[in-house]
Amino acid sequence: MPSPSQIPISSYEVAGRFAGRLALFYGMAFGLVGTYLPFFPLWLQAVGIAPSWIGLIIAVPSLTRFTLLPIITSLAERTRSLRGAMIAAALATFAGFTLLGTLQQPVAVLIVFALTCCAWTPLVPLADGYALKGVVRYGLNYGPLRLWGSAAFVVGALGCGLLADLIAADRLIWVIAAMAALGALASFGLQRLDEPPSHAQASPFRASALLRDSRFLAIIGAAALIQSSHAAYYIFASIAWQGAGLDGTTIAGLWTLGVIAEIVVFALSPRFTLSPVLMMLFGGLAAVLRWVVTAQDPALPLLAGVQLLHGLSFGLTQVGTMMLMVRHVPPQVTASAQGYLTAAAGMVMCGASIGTGAIYGRIGLGVYFGMAAMAGLGTIVVWLARRKLETHHPGAQPQSAASGG
Incomplete structure (x- = not known):
C-alpha cells in the first residue's frame, strides 16, 4: 500500500492531468470560435449565398442556444455521460463543418448548419459543467482553466487575419473544419467525472428545481x-x-x-x-x-x-x-x-x-x-x-x- 505521503502527490497528479486536458479542450473549442467568426460569413459569400440567406444562417446558433441546448445538457447529466456527450458533440461538430464544405445551395447549407449547431452550441456549456465538477472534486480554480479558451480565441482570430490573404475565400470552411477536428481529438483526452449511480440515487435533486x-x-x-x-x-x-x-x-x-x-x-x-x-x-x-x-x-x-x-x-x-x-x-x-x-x-x-x-x-x-x-x-x-x-x-x-x- 502507498504511504500517506504518497497519496497527496497522486491526487495532485490526477488533478493536474484533468486541468491540462480540459485546458487543451477549452483551447480547441474557443479556437474554433475564433476561426468561425471571421471566416464563416466570408465563406458563405464566396460560395454565392445571398445576404438575406447569410443573415438567416448566421442566426441559427442563437436559436439553438435557448431551444435544444438545455435539453442536451440535461440529458447528458441525467444519463451520467457528460464526457461522452462532449466527445459526441465534438465529433458531430467536425462532421457537420466538413459536410458544409461540400455544399453551396442555401437551403442545404441552412439545414446542415442547423444540425451542426445542435451539437456545436452545447460544447462550451458542457465543458463549463464538466469544469465545475472538476473544480469541486479536485479543489481547482475555474479562471486558470478558462483562460486557455480566451488565449486560443485570440490566436485563432489573429491567425485568420494572416490566412485570409493566403487562402481562397471558398476554401476557408476547411480551416474551420480543421479546428473542429482538433477539438474532437482533444475531447478523447478528457477524464471521466460523472458520478456513479449510487450518488445519483442518494441525491435526488432535479435540475428543474433550479x-x-x-x-x-x-x-x-x-x-x-x-x-x-x-x-x-x-x-x-x-x-x-x-x-x-x-x-x-x-x-x-x-x-x-x-x-x-x-x-x-x-x-x-x-x-x-x-x-x-x-x-x-x-x-x-x-x-x-x-x-x-x-x-x-x-x-x-x-x-x-x-x-x-x-x-x-x-x-x-x-x-x-x-x-x-x-x-x-x-x-x-x-x-x-x-x-x-x-x-x-x-x-x-x-x-x-x-x-x-x-x-x-x-x-x-x-x-x-x-x-x-x-x-x-x-x-x-x-x-x-x-x-x-x-x-x-x-x-x-x-x-x-x-x-x-
Missing part, C-alpha cells in the same frame, strides 16, 4: 444582462471604429487589448479575495462605466484604457458567476445549470442584438447608453439578491472548492 430557486434565477438573470450588454460592442465596435478613421491594425489591437485583460483576470482570479457576489457587482459596474464612456466617442488613448475594462465587465463577471454556480448548484446538476445559464444569456443576447441593430442606425454610439442600462439592471439584480447569494445551497459545495482555497 428554475424555482430565486437565487439561481438571480444568478443567471444578472449574468445574462451584464454579459449581453456587450451586444453593441460585439456587433458595431469595429464598424464604428472604422468609421472614425481607425485602421485595421489599430482595430485589431483594440480587440486584442480587451481579450488580454480578460486573460489576466482569469489567470489572477485564484488570488482574488473578493466574494463572488462582489465580483459580479464590480463586473456590472465596470460594464456601466465602460459603455457610458464608449458612448462619448472617446479619443484613442482613452478608448484603449476603456478596452481594458473588458477584463472586469466580461472576465470578472464570468468568474463570479461560475463561483456562485458552485455555491448554489448541487454538483450532480452543474451541466444542466450551465444549459439554463446559456439559454438565458442566448435569449437576452438575441433580443439585445436585434434591438441594437435598430437603435444604432438612428443614434449611433448612443446605443451604448442602452447597454449601460442593461448592465446596470443586472448589477441591481445582484445587489437585491446579495444576502441570499452569500449563503450556500445545502446540496452544493463549500466556496473553498470553487476558489481552490
Whole structure:
C-alpha cells in the first residue's frame, strides 16, 4: 500500500492531468470560435449565398442556444455521460463543418448548419459543467482553466487575419473544419467525472428545481444582462471604429487589448479575495462605466484604457458567476445549470442584438447608453439578491472548492 505521503502527490497528479486536458479542450473549442467568426460569413459569400440567406444562417446558433441546448445538457447529466456527450458533440461538430464544405445551395447549407449547431452550441456549456465538477472534486480554480479558451480565441482570430490573404475565400470552411477536428481529438483526452449511480440515487435533486430557486434565477438573470450588454460592442465596435478613421491594425489591437485583460483576470482570479457576489457587482459596474464612456466617442488613448475594462465587465463577471454556480448548484446538476445559464444569456443576447441593430442606425454610439442600462439592471439584480447569494445551497459545495482555497 502507498504511504500517506504518497497519496497527496497522486491526487495532485490526477488533478493536474484533468486541468491540462480540459485546458487543451477549452483551447480547441474557443479556437474554433475564433476561426468561425471571421471566416464563416466570408465563406458563405464566396460560395454565392445571398445576404438575406447569410443573415438567416448566421442566426441559427442563437436559436439553438435557448431551444435544444438545455435539453442536451440535461440529458447528458441525467444519463451520467457528460464526457461522452462532449466527445459526441465534438465529433458531430467536425462532421457537420466538413459536410458544409461540400455544399453551396442555401437551403442545404441552412439545414446542415442547423444540425451542426445542435451539437456545436452545447460544447462550451458542457465543458463549463464538466469544469465545475472538476473544480469541486479536485479543489481547482475555474479562471486558470478558462483562460486557455480566451488565449486560443485570440490566436485563432489573429491567425485568420494572416490566412485570409493566403487562402481562397471558398476554401476557408476547411480551416474551420480543421479546428473542429482538433477539438474532437482533444475531447478523447478528457477524464471521466460523472458520478456513479449510487450518488445519483442518494441525491435526488432535479435540475428543474433550479428554475424555482430565486437565487439561481438571480444568478443567471444578472449574468445574462451584464454579459449581453456587450451586444453593441460585439456587433458595431469595429464598424464604428472604422468609421472614425481607425485602421485595421489599430482595430485589431483594440480587440486584442480587451481579450488580454480578460486573460489576466482569469489567470489572477485564484488570488482574488473578493466574494463572488462582489465580483459580479464590480463586473456590472465596470460594464456601466465602460459603455457610458464608449458612448462619448472617446479619443484613442482613452478608448484603449476603456478596452481594458473588458477584463472586469466580461472576465470578472464570468468568474463570479461560475463561483456562485458552485455555491448554489448541487454538483450532480452543474451541466444542466450551465444549459439554463446559456439559454438565458442566448435569449437576452438575441433580443439585445436585434434591438441594437435598430437603435444604432438612428443614434449611433448612443446605443451604448442602452447597454449601460442593461448592465446596470443586472448589477441591481445582484445587489437585491446579495444576502441570499452569500449563503450556500445545502446540496452544493463549500466556496473553498470553487476558489481552490
